[in-house]
Amino acid sequence: MKKLFLAPVILFFFAMLICPVLATDIDPGYTSAFGYGVVIASEKGYPLVDKYDPSQFDYRDNAFHIAAGEGATIDLRMILPKGVKDGDYEAIIKKKLKSNLKHLEKYASYWRIWDLPEGKSWPEKKLTAPDWDPIGDMTYYGDDYSASADWTSSGCKWEDMRESMWSKMSNLKPGDKFLVQYTEGYRANIKTTENKWDDVYKEWRPTAVSTWAFERLEPAIAEGWIVIK
Numbered sequence: 001m002k003k004l005f006l007a008p009v010i011l012f013f014f015a016m017l018i019c020p021v022l023a024t025d026i027d028p029g030y031t032s033a034f035g036y037g038v039v040i041a042s043e044k045g046y047p048l049v050d051k052y053d054p055s056q057f058d059y060r061d062n063a064f065h066i067a068a069g070e071g072a073t074i075d076l077r078m079i080l081p082k083g084v085k086d087g088d089y090e091a092i093i094k095k096k097l098k099s100n101l102k103h104l105e106k107y108a109s110y111w112r113i114w115d116l117p118e119g120k121s122w123p124e125k126k127l128t129a130p131d132w133d134p135i136g137d138m139t140y141y142g143d144d145y146s147a148s149a150d151w152t153s154s155g156c157k158w159e160d161m162r163e164s165m166w167s168k169m170s171n172l173k174p175g176d177k178f179l180v181q182y183t184e185g186y187r188a189n190i191k192t193t194e195n196k197w198d199d200v201y202k203e204w205r206p207t208a209v210s211t212w213a214f215e216r217l218e219p220a221i222a223e224g225w226i227v228i229k
Contacts, residue, residue, distance in 0.1 A: 030079060041076055044057075046155060064226050068228045075155065093107070105187050112138075174229055175227065184216075192211070193209065
């Protein structure tokens with residue numbers, strides 16, 4: 001299932017390029033503790049892929065408990081479903097997200113965080129994205145899957161999400177809950193031509209227009225819950 005998000009090229013967003021790195025096997029302590037197809041959260045620094053440190057996590061009642069306040073941080077790690085590697089999603093994306101495939105500009109991985117607005121309810125089905133805007137939205141781009149083909153896990157650092165999350169973190173209260181989801185897809189650059197009025201020549205002229213479409217795999221690939229303590 002896909003979902004289409006259109007945005008003009010002047011839209012501001014936070015994005016980081018995916019840099020080529022060698023695949024590192026995930027410490028099996030992560031999957032023993034949390035399973036597969038999950039997003040895990042630490043308030044004590046970035047969880048290294050090859051070094052599981054239980055002291056980084058306050059995990060109980062199927063949620064990661066994080067302290068709030070001005071100095072609070074959140075670092076995330078995603079674990080893919082069992083038996084799946086990141087490179088497998090290139091074929092899945094091409095099969096399930098066909099509508100703008102010819103306009104594909106960059107592959108993308110999406111990390112999104114939602115709170116619960118008044119009058120809303122969390123989705124009943126697991127891995128279903130809420131129908132309201134996230135409070136945190138971090139996107140990483142890559143030209144292809146060559147660098148990440150063998151990955152079974154990746155992470156999102158606090159420094160990458162600080163811009164969208166820091167103000168929220170200082171106004172939280174115990175019991176506040178957040179849903180974190182990870183999925184993949186691509187950014188399409190759809191180029192069209194529109195007639196626009198030219199004030200200099202006082203006539204209508206064909207003008208090239210670019211629009212970004214953000215395609216995402218749904219249901220999401222992994223998710224986790226954060227509770228403020």
